[in-house]
Amino acid sequence: MSIRRWLEPILIVCLLIWPCMAASAEADGQALLTELAEAPASGKAAAITAIAESGDPRARHWLQAFADNKLSRMDDSGRFVVVLENRGRDWTVEDALTGEAIGEVSRRNLNRVRINNSLRSRIGNILGLLDLKVDDPAKRREAARELRGEVDAVMAESVESLMESAEDEDVRDYLAEALAIHRVQRGDVSAIDTLRGSLSSEARSALNKAASSDDPELASAASEALTSIEQLLKINNAAETLYFGLSLGSVLALAAVGLAITFGVMGVINMAHGELIMLGAYSAWGMQQLLPGQPGLALVLAVPVGFMVSASAGIVIERSIIQFLKGRPLETLLATFGVSLILQQLVRTVISPLNRTVVTPEWMSGSLMINEALSLTFNRLYILGFALAVFAALLLVMRRTRLGLEVRAVTQNRAMARSMGIRATRVDIMTFALGSGVAGLAGVALSQITNVGPNLGQNYIVDSFMVVVFGGVGNLLGTLVAGLSLGTINQLLEPWAGAVLAKVMVLVFIILFIQKRPRGLFPQKGRAAEG
Amino acid sequence: MNTAKTRIASLLAAASLALGATGLQAQEEDPIKVGILHSLSGTMAISESTLKDTVMMLIEEQNEKGGLLGREIEPVVVDPASDWPLFAEKARELLAEEEVDVIFGSWTSVSRKSVLPVVEELNGLMFYPVQYEGEESSKNIFYTGAAPNQQAIPAVNYLMNEVGVERWVLAGTDYVYPRTTNKILETYLKNKGVADADIMINYTPFGHSNWQSIVSDIKEFGNQGKKTAVVSTINGDANVPFYQELANQGIEATDIPVIAFSVGEQELSGIDTGPLVGHLAAWNYFMSVGTDANYDFIDKWIEYTGDETAVTNDPMEAHYIGFNMWTRAVKQAGTTDVDAVEDAIIGVTVPNLTGGYATMMPNHHITKPVLIGEIQDNGQFSTVWQTPGTVPGDAWSDYLDGSRDIISDWRDPLNCGNYNVAKGECGGQQSSE
Numbered sequence: 001m002s003i004r005r006w007l008e009p010i011l012i013v014c015l016l017i018w019p020c021m022a023a024s025a026e027a028d029g030q031a032l033l034t035e036l037a038e039a040p041a042s043g044k045a046a047a048i049t050a051i052a053e054s055g056d057p058r059a060r061h062w063l064q065a066f067a068d069n070k071l072s073r074m075d076d077s078g079r080f081v082v083v084l085e086n087r088g089r090d091w092t093v094e095d096a097l098t099g100e101a102i103g104e105v106s107r108r109n110l111n112r113v114r115i116n117n118s119l120r121s122r123i124g125n126i127l128g129l130l131d132l133k134v135d136d137p138a139k140r141r142e143a144a145r146e147l148r149g150e151v152d153a154v155m156a157e158s159v160e161s162l163m164e165s166a167e168d169e170d171v172r173d174y175l176a177e178a179l180a181i182h183r184v185q186r187g188d189v190s191a192i193d194t195l196r197g198s199l200s201s202e203a204r205s206a207l208n209k210a211a212s213s214d215d216p217e218l219a220s221a222a223s224e225a226l227t228s229i230e231q232l233l234k235i236n237n238a239a240e241t242l243y244f245g246l247s248l249g250s251v252l253a254l255a256a257v258g259l260a261i262t263f264g265v266m267g268v269i270n271m272a273h274g275e276l277i278m279l280g281a282y283s284a285w286g287m288q289q290l291l292p293g294q295p296g297l298a299l300v301l302a303v304p305v306g307f308m309v310s311a312s313a314g315i316v317i318e319r320s321i322i323q324f325l326k327g328r329p330l331e332t333l334l335a336t337f338g339v340s341l342i343l344q345q346l347v348r349t350v351i352s353p354l355n356r357t358v359v360t361p362e363w364m365s366g367s368l369m370i371n372e373a374l375s376l377t378f379n380r381l382y383i384l385g386f387a388l389a390v391f392a393a394l395l396l397v398m399r400r401t402r403l404g405l406e407v408r409a410v411t412q413n414r415a416m417a418r419s420m421g422i423r424a425t426r427v428d429i430m431t432f433a434l435g436s437g438v439a440g441l442a443g444v445a446l447s448q449i450t451n452v453g454p455n456l457g458q459n460y461i462v463d464s465f466m467v468v469v470f471g472g473v474g475n476l477l478g479t480l481v482a483g484l485s486l487g488t489i490n491q492l493l494e495p496w497a498g499a500v501l502a503k504v505m506v507l508v509f510i511i512l513f514i515q516k517r518p519r520g521l522f523p524q525k526g527r528a529a530e531g
Numbered sequence: 532m533n534t535a536k537t538r539i540a541s542l543l544a545a546a547s548l549a550l551g552a553t554g555l556q557a558q559e560e561d562p563i564k565v566g567i568l569h570s571l572s573g574t575m576a577i578s579e580s581t582l583k584d585t586v587m588m589l590i591e592e593q594n595e596k597g598g599l600l601g602r603e604i605e606p607v608v609v610d611p612a613s614d615w616p617l618f619a620e621k622a623r624e625l626l627a628e629e630e631v632d633v634i635f636g637s638w639t640s641v642s643r644k645s646v647l648p649v650v651e652e653l654n655g656l657m658f659y660p661v662q663y664e665g666e667e668s669s670k671n672i673f674y675t676g677a678a679p680n681q682q683a684i685p686a687v688n689y690l691m692n693e694v695g696v697e698r699w700v701l702a703g704t705d706y707v708y709p710r711t712t713n714k715i716l717e718t719y720l721k722n723k724g725v726a727d728a729d730i731m732i733n734y735t736p737f738g739h740s741n742w743q744s745i746v747s748d749i750k751e752f753g754n755q756g757k758k759t760a761v762v763s764t765i766n767g768d769a770n771v772p773f774y775q776e777l778a779n780q781g782i783e784a785t786d787i788p789v790i791a792f793s794v795g796e797q798e799l800s801g802i803d804t805g806p807l808v809g810h811l812a813a814w815n816y817f818m819s820v821g822t823d824a825n826y827d828f829i830d831k832w833i834e835y836t837g838d839e840t841a842v843t844n845d846p847m848e849a850h851y852i853g854f855n856m857w858t859r860a861v862k863q864a865g866t867t868d869v870d871a872v873e874d875a876i877i878g879v880t881v882p883n884l885t886g887g888y889a890t891m892m893p894n895h896h897i898t899k900p901v902l903i904g905e906i907q908d909n910g911q912f913s914t915v916w917q918t919p920g921t922v923p924g925d926a927w928s929d930y931l932d933g934s935r936d937i938i939s940d941w942r943d944p945l946n947c948g949n950y951n952v953a954k955g956e957c958g959g960q961q962s963s964e
Contacts, residue, residue, distance in 0.1 A: 068808075069907050086909045088839055089830070108826050116905070116915045117694065117809055121785040201754045209756030244743040251741070345572055353576035355771070359803050367779055377779035380743070450740040451771050455574050459738045494744045499735040500705050 029056060029097045033080045036066065037073055037113045044119055052126045060130060062096060067123045071096065072110040083110070125150050132162050132171070140166075144174035149202030151182040181206045184222070187213070192221045196228060199236065199372035204229060236373040241491055247380035249487025250387035251449070253480050255460040256467035257390060258439030260479040262314075264468055265411050266431050268322055269329055271336040273464060274457025275343035276436045279313055280306035280443020281452045282347065285356045296361030299444070306440040313343075314436025318429055340457065347454045355453035364448060383445050390441055391480050397434070398476065407431050411474070470510050472520030482521055486510075562605035563598070563867055565590060566625035568636025568646070568657075573613025577768075578846075579638045581797065582660060583608060585847045586635045588835040589854045599858055600865070607631055611642070618642040619649050626653040632867035633658070633857055635850055640664060640707050647672065656869050658857065660849035662792065662814075664711035668926040668939035668948035671869075673856070673876070674896045675849040675889075677815050678924040679715050683762070685901040686790050686813035687716060689916050690760045691723065694788065697757040698729045700749050702765055705734040709764035711931075712792070716762060718930040729757065739769045742776040750780060753787045761789040770794050771802045774810070784809025790903070795844040799910040807906045815885070815899040816848035817912040822886040842910070852889045852897065855881040877942060887921055894939035894948075896924025 032054055036047040048066075051059050061082070065071040070083040072093070081093035081102060090104040124146065131143035144166075151159050156179065163175035176194060183191035184206045192210070195203045207229070210222035255277060262270045270276075283306035287298040317339055325332045364382055367375040398404035409417040410427045418424045443456070450456065471482030486506060493502035517523070567586050569579035590604045598604055607629045611618040618637065625631045626649065634650070634657040637643040643659055650657050650671040662677040690696040701716055703709025713732060720730060731752050733745060753759035765773055770791065777789065790811040796818045799807075818829065828851065833841050860876035861867050880890040889897045898921040904912030927937040927949065936953040940946070947957035 069905070069913050086907075086911075089833070108821070108823070111821065112913060114913070114915065117785050117788060120809060124785065201750065204754045205756045207756075208754065212756070240747060241744065244741075244747070247743065248741045348572060348576055353571075353580050354797065354800065355577065355768070355802075357800070357803055360775070365779065365806070367781065375781070377743075377776070379775075379779065449772055449775065451768050453577060453768065455577075455738070455768065459740065490741075491744050495748060498733065499739055499745065503736060 028054070029058065029062075030080065032056070033062065033071075033073075033096065033113075036071075037080075041116075044115075045122060048119065048122060048126070058097070060127065063123050063127060065096065066113060066115055067120050067127075069112060069115060071113045073113065074105065075109050075111055081105070081110070121150065125155060129155065129158060129162070132166075137168055140168060141170050141174070144171040144178070148174060148178040148200060149181055149205065151178045153182075153186075156182055177203060184210050184218075187215055187218055189215075189218050189221050192218075192225050196225045197232070199229065199232060201372070233373055236371065239370075240374055241495075242488065243376055243380075245488030245491035246484055247377075247384050247487070248491055249484035250380075250384040251446070251483075252463055252467050252487050253483025254383070254387040254390065254442040254445055255439075256464040256471075256479050256483055257387075257394065257476070258435045258437075258442060259464045260468050260471070260474075260476055261394075261435030261438065262432055263465070264474045264476070264479070265407060266428070266435070267329075267411070268432070269333045269336065270317075270322075270435075271333060271461065272317060272340040272343060272457075273439055274459075274461035275340045276310045276313060276439035276457070277443040277446060277460055278343070278347065278452075278454070278457040279310045280440030281358070281447040281456055282351065282356070282443070283309045283440065284444045284447040285358050285452050288359060295359040296363060299358075299361055299364075299448075302444045302447075303441060306444040307437040308440075310440025310443065311433040311437030314433045314439075315429055317436075318432040322432065323425070323428065340461075344454045344457070353454060355451045358447040358452050360448055379448050383449065386441075386445050387480075390438065391476065394438065394476055403427075403430055403434075466507070466510055469514065470520055472522035472524065474524045475520070475522040478520060478522035562603040563600070563861075564605050564607050564629060564631040566622075566629065566631035566634040566636070567606055567608045568611060568618065568621055568625065568634050569638065570613040571608075571610040575613040575638055575642075578797065579613075581844075582635075582638070582846055582850055584836065585832075585850050586854065588831065589851065591835075592831070593854075593858060599861055600867075611636075615639075615641050615645045619645045622646045622649040622655070622657075623653070626650065626655045632656070632869075633872075635660070635853065637661070638846070643667075643672070654869050656857075656872060658850070658853035660846040660853060662845070664708045665715075665924075665926055665928050666711060666931070666934055668894050668896075668941075670873070670895075670941060670948060672895060673853060673891065674924065674926070675853040675856075676846060677899060677901075678896055678926060679712055679928055680925040681815060681899050681901055681922050682792055682813050683712050683716055684719060684930075685918055685922065686792070686811075686903060687719065687762065689813075689903050690762075690788070690790060693916060694760065695758050696760040696788075697725070698731075698752065698755065698759040699725065700731045700733065700752060700759065700761040702733045702735070702745070702749075702761055702763050704739070704764065704766035704769060705736055706766070709734065709766070712764050713762075715928045715930045722930070735765070735769060737766065737769065739765075740772045742773045746773070746776045746780050746782070749787065750782055753782075759787050761787060763789050763791040764793060765791070766793050770798055774802065774807050777810075778806030784811075784905075795846075796842040796911065797844050799906065800840075800842050802910075804906055804908055804910050808908050810906050811903055811915070812906065812912055813901060813903050814845040814912075815901060816845045816883070817885075817902055817904045817914060818843045819904070819907075819911045819913055820885045820902070822884065824882060824886070825884040828884055848884050852881060852883055856889070856891055856897075873941070889921070890923075892923050893942045894924070894926045895941060896926055898923045 032051050039047045051062060065082045072083055073080050080096040082096050083091050083093050085092040089107050091107055091110060093105050094101045128143045128147050131139055134140060159175055159179060163172055166172045166175060177198060180191040180194035181202055195207060207222045207226050210218050211226060213219050259273045262268050284299060284302040287302040287305055288295055291298040321335050322332060325335060360379060364379045367377045369375040406422050406427045409422055410424050414424055467483045467486060468479055471478030490502050490506050493505055497505060567583050569583040570576050571580050571583060587606055590606050593599060593604055607625060609621040609625060611621045625634055634655060636657060637646055637659050638661050640663050647669055651669060655671055657672045658675055659672055660675050662682050665678040699720060701713045703713055717730060749761060788811055790813055792813055794812050829843055832843055833839060856876055856879050859879050859881060860872045864871040864875040876891050877893050878891060880888050883889045885900055887900055889899060891897055900921050901918045902914050903916040904914050907913050926939045927934040929935055936951050937949050938952055939948045949958040951958055
């Protein structure tokens, strides 16, 4: 408090004589930040405005740090600092006023300047207005986009002048929309025209509100505009549902494809399939641990590594258990179920029962915006592509390589194949390793959309069997088609049946389908099928 | 020869004396046994194994201070393996075979419900450390986690009054805790004048990972011109893909905030929290709370686990409070006898980790402050709001039919966990479910 009292005269003098700013920048900044820290919740907004209008070159830096929860005051010295690294018990900080690095300070000594979401969005607006003046056109466009729905009476004027001076057409459109939303919010009927045909959620939000207002003219104009938007929206929603379905389907197909080889082609009921997927996901985590700071590269490298890890685990399982249980499906089922429990607990004991963080690389986060109402999330898009690539590669292996030929020969007629000189045991190992390795690939992909933890496999084992049985045992393409169609069916049902019921309905559908066609969508034909 | 014989004889005598003495001593100073009933394997190991370590640490600390009543405390750890019926079996093993004096354990409501008849039958003592749906008050269980009025209701009040939310999405995992909590919240919101059309309720299965269409629905629901918030009772694992999908579809905390009741520091330690910054959670404790008691606790925890990045969370604080309450009550009663401790513990007040005090209420729930925190980029929460004082836990919600008139008071003369005020009768010892 005493510092503040001491500062006040300086502050007043500074306000009178502007140029003294430079001389007492330190003290001035300290005063502004003190005000921000000590103002009650209701007075924080004014403190933010004061900082923004102070013209201080560091204002932006301060506000950004404040919005990011990085602005703190040291308990002992009262210095304001910006937290650079906030993990562990000692945090690295720098002085907010001078930018001087202070080094590590105990967390106990730091008192964060509190913020909440409404202050954060106010800061967002202020920074947004500043961003409209930066050189980078992409940044300008983004800032203009973000302003929609955020314009208030205070900002309207400056937004309008910025719109008139904007060179970029997109920026101008966005700002026009932002202003129109603001006007509609204030009950201006003429502004509704600008919003007609806009798919942005902010515009619809404003129109929806206007449609239920007391002013009949405004209400009717708004609902009319909304009807025209609804039409466009329906098409987009249908496209979106289809995308959701395909992306879920690609995940299902990817998880199932390894099983389609081990179960479908070899006939081994491998209950540890889920855990092979889990091992793949853990390889992705392991690679990111080995290559800190390069999550993208680590993920790409995890593809071959995950394959190798799961494939070797598969070889061990095949050699140690499955080969002794040939032709005894029930025992195989029980034994592999045991293996699955062992692997889960092994991961729990060796690594941790807690989930591990697999970082999503920059290029996989966010979404590809087709239009305002339809955007495709990148992580799912990549997985869809990855699934298709894996299938293509597998089909190539099965149809075009010697291994594929031998595998097909052995599964069709083991005795005959052996008498033709094919080493059936070696083919068994290779096939099982291939199936397991592909499960590992699925794991690497799944690490991007779900938890990497000891239970990962359990969530996918039932779905995988479902997809393989539905698609037709022994048919790789069938697995792909089955996965994609089950995903789509599920996503079509989910909006009106709810997630739980949709899952039940899909299962019932499969049961009925299997009654009618016991061999699935694409049954194997010929004599091999009888075996 | 003779002397040698006597020497041997006296040696033997001395030895037998010494043996006898140690035998006697052992009887006097039999260790106090504390049962720990948390899953160390299976699905729940992710959350429960740290609670086992917490109790182990508290016991170790108490023993360094000279134990309790001059006796050493001995932990008895069993693993119910996330298997609900096994919880009952293991509880029976702890009480009947190991004869423990108290149990710290359970996480999910279903596991607690499975243990409840056993501890009531064998007159055991159990401390349950997790926030739950309420509607229960057993003579033998002490609930140190939050009841709905200590978490859900204040959180909704915060959103309604401080954020101005008018439309509500109640999203939860499909089991008893979210269903009951959402029922309470729905009644509460309607009492506050929220229209049916402004409430969307959605349930998903355990471990749900494909959130695309649900998040897209929520986005659409939020486009109706009113401030919308999601109240999430989504359990553990399913949260990560849920938040990821929110981020991917561009829903930010400033547009549609999500307030979660089951996402704590531990859950966040398994995710990249960058996209979640600004989303909310309601708890009674955050690791980031800046009190010395909390910093000391964290330091001890880090030292105990040997992991610099180890996190603390709300149920850990609940065990900290519960353990201290129990030791205080044992000291007051001068014995570990269950009935005596049960009597002594009501009214016991111990400091919590957030700079206040927790008191054991007659309904076997405790007083807690309610904190609303925002997720930060380091996987921690920063407190944005908290109740001015502490809130006493209410076992029977005032917002559910059939439980409105029920109170719980385990003191004489009432001595009843579900006393119906309207009818003036005790509905029996067991809870409604």
